[in-house]
Amino acid sequence: MSIGANLVAVVEQPLLTYEGVHDARDRIAGRVLQTPVVRSEELDRVAGARLWLKAENLQRGGSFKMRGALLAVERLVAAGSRGVVAQSTGNHAIAVALAAAQHRLPAVLVLPVDAAPTKVRRIREAGAEVLQAGTTLAERIAVLEEVRHTRGYDEIDPYQNLDVVAGQGTATADLLHQVEAAGGRLDAVVLPVGGGSALAGACLATAGQGIDVHGAEPAAVPALTAALRAGGPVTVDVRPTLADGLRPDRIGQLPYDLAHDAVAGVFTLEESAIAEALRLVLVHARLLIEPAAATAVAGALRLAAEGRARDIGVLVSGGNVETSLVASLLDPQGV
């Protein structure tokens, strides 16, 4: 299928518009937390710009993925679904497990074998079944397909599902609303990029408002950079990264279609920059964030250093992080 054909399909989906994201925001109001936008004078001093941190690490389930999962599960429940299955590096799986539990719907989640133990634990606590398979997207999808066919469960794809993409966009829509309410005005937003749903949602939420949208991904998994260069999603070789939430080795087609013309650019961050951003946010903004979120903060620090924006919104996507990792980052003898 050509990109052109996909774009037509996208445009025809009312959910995948600025208005669609705002409708989604109304649909989940009161069922997700109104997380704060955190400012820190000390962090701003380090950055040399004003950072507006949308603290979705404080969201239900510990990440912004709760937004899309709630919308997707609700639509499936209304359609009479007998169960749901999803693959994820962790946060989408936690969110689907919690949303399914709320509707007493069975859920199976497929994670990589090297998923963060904290994330696996949270899924099981929500009462869902966890299957772990390989380390690549393709390996997880193979297991997911089997569950789908043998049990007749409905898939909730983290990148292709329309409710999910629109739902993830509500985090950016909330951010813009909260910044405006505080008398501010963003020049740019920075989103962490795994499969691309946060970025795509942000492109919808900022449409027509003159706000630059930047992606941030680990240099170890440059899936967006590679896709933009190739003119479409490609599978990239991955190196190990702290940012377990950003390990998908390929951007989703739908996020790519929505974002590739709209994004201002993408930052690729080294592991040391991700670790330093996590530490800076913990010490100065007093928020515990996971490395995926720190990747976006590191991108924002880069954008600020380049002098390209004064007011930068950052999607602090989640806070599900191993305490041993945090301890090692805080310890001068550590990482």
Next chain:
Amino acid sequence: MSIGANLVAVVEQPLLTYEGVHDARDRIAGRVLQTPVVRSEELDRVAGARLWLKAENLQRGGSFKMRGALLAVERLVAAGSRGVVAQSTGNHAIAVALAAAQHRLPAVLVLPVDAAPTKVRRIREAGAEVLQAGTTLAERIAVLEEVRHTRGYDEIDPYQNLDVVAGQGTATADLLHQVEAAGGRLDAVVLPVGGGSALAGACLATAGQGIDVHGAEPAAVPALTAALRAGGPVTVDVRPTLADGLRPDRIGQLPYDLAHDAVAGVFTLEESAIAEALRLVLVHARLLIEPAAATAVAGALRLAAEGRARDIGVLVSGGNVETSLVASLLDPQGV
């Protein structure tokens, strides 16, 4: 002076009333951050109650002390002050330094020799002068008196100043307002107790609302427990505590007068309970808090375990903590 005479003086101060705290709230609106009240389903599960965390660790200067300091400094500036001096274990000093800097007023802060290095650094970064003297309140006061006499600076006492006590009460007033806006209703609030200003402010802010006010102090520094037993402030022997912000070895007379009849009780917390509360809030609520704030959380956990309250507000008083301490608390081989 008898307690009776003090009470008369207190009652005559319009600041030190429910209305006075609300007036103070209006005076500082827009100049302190509207910090969020953070909820965590995971923390609630651990607690067996609903905890409403007033996240003043996200406040300017990293603690709720900014509130009282702003009010006190402004009144002195209006009166033509040439400079201010204050003694503190740290957070009041940071707050006074920042408030004075905002008005380009010279400030001298007197801290104990074992003050948290992070706190000393923040005061110096604000451009104020730091003097370190002994470890007891009496030693700090001796140095403060000398500065006051030799330089003609005005003292901002952390426990006796009316603006400070009313200002600290605005944190609890905000908490009640935010819980109500979220459709909740508190049975109790828990405040950390050092010199007593947070507790006294909370007694004013909750007056006549049927909300129990509890203090929480380290077992290592049982100054409120001793004062309640003795019928007035007494100097206690102190043991070392993680809660550097709660080291004052004597409750202030004014806070005692305001609080002693109004408080429902005081929890004395062992070091292990304080450390565990800090870790729980970091992992489950994703907030970095200092041990003084963790002491209040530990008190709330105790209150919940006793089954005496379903909805508990906690003043998470600050987030100025040494990263090495946090690392050791997160490390299973650590503290």
